[in-house]
Structure formats: structure tokens, C-alpha cells
Amino acid sequence: MKDKLIYFLELTGLNWFVPLVKLSTGDSPKHQLQEFGKMVGVPLFAVVVFLMLWHMGAAKVITSLGQVPGPTQVWEQVNVLVDEHNEAREREVAFYERQEKRNAAKLEKNPDAEVTIRPYTGKETFFDQILTSLFTVFVGFFIATLIAVPIGIIAGLSDTIYSALNPLIQVFKPVSPLAWLPIVTMVVSAVYVSDNPMFEKSFITSALTVTLCSLWPTLINTAVGVSSIDKDLINVARVLRLGYFTTVLKVVIPASIPMIFTGLRISLGIGWMVLIAAEMLAQNPGLGKFVWDEFQNGSSSSLSRIMVAVLTIGIIGFVLDRITLSFQKFFSYDKNAVIR
Amino acid sequence: MDKYLNIDHVSIDFPTPNGPFRALENVNLKIDKGEFVSIIGHSGCGKSTVMNIVGGLYQATEGGVVLEGKEVNDPGPDRAIVFQNHSLFPWLSCYQNVELAVKSVFGKTRSRNEIRDWVNHNLELVHMSHAKHKMPAEISGGMKQRIGIARALSMEPKVLLMDEPFGALDALTRAHLQDSLMDIQAELNNTVIMITHDVDEAVLLSDKIVMMTNGPAASIGEVMDVNLPRPRKRLELADNPDYNHYRSEVIHFLHQRHARKVA
Numbered sequence: 001m002k003d004k005l006i007y008f009l010e011l012t013g014l015n016w017f018v019p020l021v022k023l024s025t026g027d028s029p030k031h032q033l034q035e036f037g038k039m040v041g042v043p044l045f046a047v048v049v050f051l052m053l054w055h056m057g058a059a060k061v062i063t064s065l066g067q068v069p070g071p072t073q074v075w076e077q078v079n080v081l082v083d084e085h086n087e088a089r090e091r092e093v094a095f096y097e098r099q100e101k102r103n104a105a106k107l108e109k110n111p112d113a114e115v116t117i118r119p120y121t122g123k124e125t126f127f128d129q130i131l132t133s134l135f136t137v138f139v140g141f142f143i144a145t146l147i148a149v150p151i152g153i154i155a156g157l158s159d160t161i162y163s164a165l166n167p168l169i170q171v172f173k174p175v176s177p178l179a180w181l182p183i184v185t186m187v188v189s190a191v192y193v194s195d196n197p198m199f200e201k202s203f204i205t206s207a208l209t210v211t212l213c214s215l216w217p218t219l220i221n222t223a224v225g226v227s228s229i230d231k232d233l234i235n236v237a238r239v240l241r242l243g244y245f246t247t248v249l250k251v252v253i254p255a256s257i258p259m260i261f262t263g264l265r266i267s268l269g270i271g272w273m274v275l276i277a278a279e280m281l282a283q284n285p286g287l288g289k290f291v292w293d294e295f296q297n298g299s300s301s302s303l304s305r306i307m308v309a310v311l312t313i314g315i316i317g318f319v320l321d322r323i324t325l326s327f328q329k330f331f332s333y334d335k336n337a338v339i340r
Numbered sequence: 341m342d343k344y345l346n347i348d349h350v351s352i353d354f355p356t357p358n359g360p361f362r363a364l365e366n367v368n369l370k371i372d373k374g375e376f377v378s379i380i381g382h383s384g385c386g387k388s389t390v391m392n393i394v395g396g397l398y399q400a401t402e403g404g405v406v407l408e409g410k411e412v413n414d415p416g417p418d419r420a421i422v423f424q425n426h427s428l429f430p431w432l433s434c435y436q437n438v439e440l441a442v443k444s445v446f447g448k449t450r451s452r453n454e455i456r457d458w459v460n461h462n463l464e465l466v467h468m469s470h471a472k473h474k475m476p477a478e479i480s481g482g483m484k485q486r487i488g489i490a491r492a493l494s495m496e497p498k499v500l501l502m503d504e505p506f507g508a509l510d511a512l513t514r515a516h517l518q519d520s521l522m523d524i525q526a527e528l529n530n531t532v533i534m535i536t537h538d539v540d541e542a543v544l545l546s547d548k549i550v551m552m553t554n555g556p557a558a559s560i561g562e563v564m565d566v567n568l569p570r571p572r573k574r575l576e577l578a579d580n581p582d583y584n585h586y587r588s589e590v591i592h593f594l595h596q597r598h599a600r601k602v603a
Contacts, residue, residue: 232427235397238415240444240495250440254431333431333475 140210156226225259
């Protein structure tokens, strides 16, 4: 039970709690307390030092929007944003209630009357925007994975295809999302024409920009992983006369899973970073748009609200990385490999 | 031509920036069914190349290999290979490693139960039933090589090819595995080609020792029949004059007549 719990904690990257678990089962208390202090105490101390430096430094810089916000002002804005979200939800509920009442009254007068429920069109709250951003990045990342993994496998298996693709990969890899965006916008406007669109154009544009930028690490890592498979393992497949697809499925993919996941992890990180810039320009209603709108708004609380967004982006990025790390550890056959 | 396995005037060139490099020149060898043949020579003399040609992993530039009247052009389970570094799939358990081989060779002709029994039988043969659900990373090097042998045997090969199968193991483990291999050989009477650079191993296990000259353009220097009665016992052989004679023959070949020019 204890070992299983520790394995789970290590798998999910919650190593901080491992000493606590060991402590609770009476496993050399002194040593475990030391471990806990090292894993939790030291980082905690560093955070406190950072907050203090931030507090003191911020007070010294005066911008046209007033003083640069310190940790206290930012925390205030966190509360404001939560309140705004709750208020918006109440308004939404009230809006639907009003409609239902009105419709009920209409139907009472005339049972054949046509009634409709109109959707609530209030402004998105900060938390709606987080969800939009997450959904956008996942769609972009998902498309990137669908493209990058198969191409990476084919390129890794054939030197000819690899050398054909390599210059393209090297040229497109360093391109900034801000350079892709105008092109993607124009192409989406031209191609994605529909009277009743399922998705907003801004969403498609942002997601595709994420795809274009997060494709490369997965592609390169998959290709390198596939091409560096032990030759003898491929020879075993040849001796067994496995077909091309069986070899890929039973030998190539399992052997290169660790490298594929390393690539996916880097890709998701890049995708999340790119997304914010893409949303700013494409006006996709996510965190990027939030930052842009606050910047244009220019009220005395704008900088604090942008800082809330910055911290949120950072924390979500960290959590996403931990999740992919857990997947990486789970799918890797070499459980002893050190993965950071 | 009527032998079981016929390595017929095989030469091979490898392309290099300075033109083709002739690794083997005119290698000619005939092997009977059920014979245990060792190929011995200094490192880099092309022993493994011979085996890879028989295995179908390399194509001979000249000449060819004929097995039971059929020419060998590509790799196949009738010439199962035991690799030096075991080459088990690290994401499959020991049982699954053998099962993958059995399924790809007999998947269409045998029932699920027959396949399961056959996998278990082969694991039993190498004394690894107790660890069949362990992952390769969890067992020792000698055990991994046992699984490698079980996987090769499970394909029911016409010729079993072994590329320095015990080269990466410590002396004690190696002796254990050699004894196991002799037991298995007594039971199944396979045709085996084993690459080795260990003189004792070659004399102990083989019916025939093929000694190769040094490369480039390596060829067969001498073929020696080992007429020691089976079953052979390591301890008894230590004082056997015939055994010591065979041993010194091989050592003389390797270290006097064909000593490596660069040490």
C-alpha cells in the first residue's frame, strides 16, 4: 500500500509528499524530516524571498498607469476576478430565469405561441478565458501530434525521407508564431467559409498557429528516437518476418515511446507559450486576449490584472508539463530512467 | 551439394569511401543436419559477417547459401538468431518476448492453447519458468540470454545461429549456460552455428571448429573435427588428452600461424 502510494506520487510528480508518507509509517523520522525540509522548505523559502524582492522593487517604479503592482495588489485583483466571475454567473442564471418566466407567461396567454431561449451573450470572465485557452491549445497540440508522430516515424525509418524533410524542418522550426499568424489568418479566412460555422475563425487561427509552432519538437524527437532504435531489435523483427506495419506497431513505436513523449512535452510547452501571443493578435477570447484588453484598457488596476494573468499562465504551463511528465513516466518501459 | 547447409564460395564487399572493402573471400563450408559448428577467429575477421549472411541479414556479393536445397536471400525464422546482447524487447515481459516470436511464426497454424503451451515449454527448456512474468530489466544478463535462446528455439529453426551468445557474461554464468546449451542440444539435436572467440567454449560444445584467417578478405583457414564422446563433462575433460590436443591445435592456429598483426 505504502509503496503503491509512493509510486503514484512519484509518477505524478508530487515527490514533495513522499517523505510525509514515509514519515507517517515511521520510517526513520529524522531523515524523512530532513528530506521534507529539503524538498519543501528550501523552495518555499526561495518563494518568500522572491515575494519580498518583488514588493520592494515594484514600489520604486512609477509608470503612466501608476506604481508597478506588488504582490498585495495582485492578490486583490485575484479576488476581484473571482468576484466578477461569480457575478457574471449569477447574471447568466438570472437572464435565463427571466426568459423562462417570459416564455411561460406567453404560453399561458397563447399555447401556440413560438417561444425561443436566446443564449447569454455577456462578456467572458477570466475563468471562461482560461478554459478557452486550454481548449485552443489542446486542439492545436492534438493536430500537431497527429501530423508530427507519423511523419517522424516515417522519417526515422528512412534516411532518404529524413534528408528530404530535414531542410524544411530546420527552416520552419525557428519561425515565430507572430510571423505565421497573418498567413494563417488569411488562409483561414479564405478557406474556412461557412454560413453556420462550428468554431470562430479566431479560434481556428489560434489553434493552427499553435499547431505550426509546436509540431517540430515532436517531429524531430520522434525521428531521432526511431532512427536510434537498437539495430538488433529491428533485426529480430526481420528474422520474425514482421511486415512493415507490424514492425512499426510492435517494435518501432514501443521502442521510441520515451523519445516521442519527450518531444510531446516540449511541444505542449511551446504550444502554450505560442498560444498567448496568437490569441492577442487573433482576438481569440482566451488569456492572450485578456492581457491585450487589459493593456488597452489602461486603468489603474490593469497592470495588476495582467500580472494575475502572467502568474496563471505560468502555473497552468507548469501543471501541463507535470501532466505530460506523468504520462511520459507511465508509458516509458524503463522505469528507472531519470526524467526531469 | 547434398549437405544440409551449404555455404558456397561466399565473398562479400562492403562499400567504403575508398572503394569496396572485401571482408570475406571465398568462404566454403558444408554442414550436416544436427551438427554443432563453431566459427572461431580474431575480432574483426568476419565471423559475424558469415553468420549474418547465413541469417540473411547481409547479401553475399559472390556465391550464396543453400539450406535444404533452397537459396537463402532474406532473414527468416528458419534461421533464428541469438544475438550477443540478447536483444529482448525491453517493454515486453520474458513470456511476451517468446510469445511474440511464437505468434509470428505459428500464429496461423496453431491454436491459442498450443501457442501458450509451446511458449511455456520453451521457457521450461531454458529453466526460466519461474521468472516468465518479469521484465528483461529485472533479470540478470545470463537469464536474459536464456530467454534469448528460448525465443530462438521457439521458432523451431532449421539452423540456430548464435553470435557470441555468452561473450558478455561472466565466467561462471557462461559455464552454466554452456552446460544448459549442451543439455538442450542433446535433447533437440539442432543444427547450430556458433560464433565465438573462446577456445574452451568451442572445443567443449562443437562437433566441428571452423578457424578463420584474419581480414581483410578473410577466409576459412582450417576445419577441425572434434571427436569427443558426448555427453561431455567439463570436469572430466580437463584431464582428457584428446581435449587438450584439440585445444592446443586451435590455440596454435590463432596465436602462431594467424596471430593478429596489430595488437
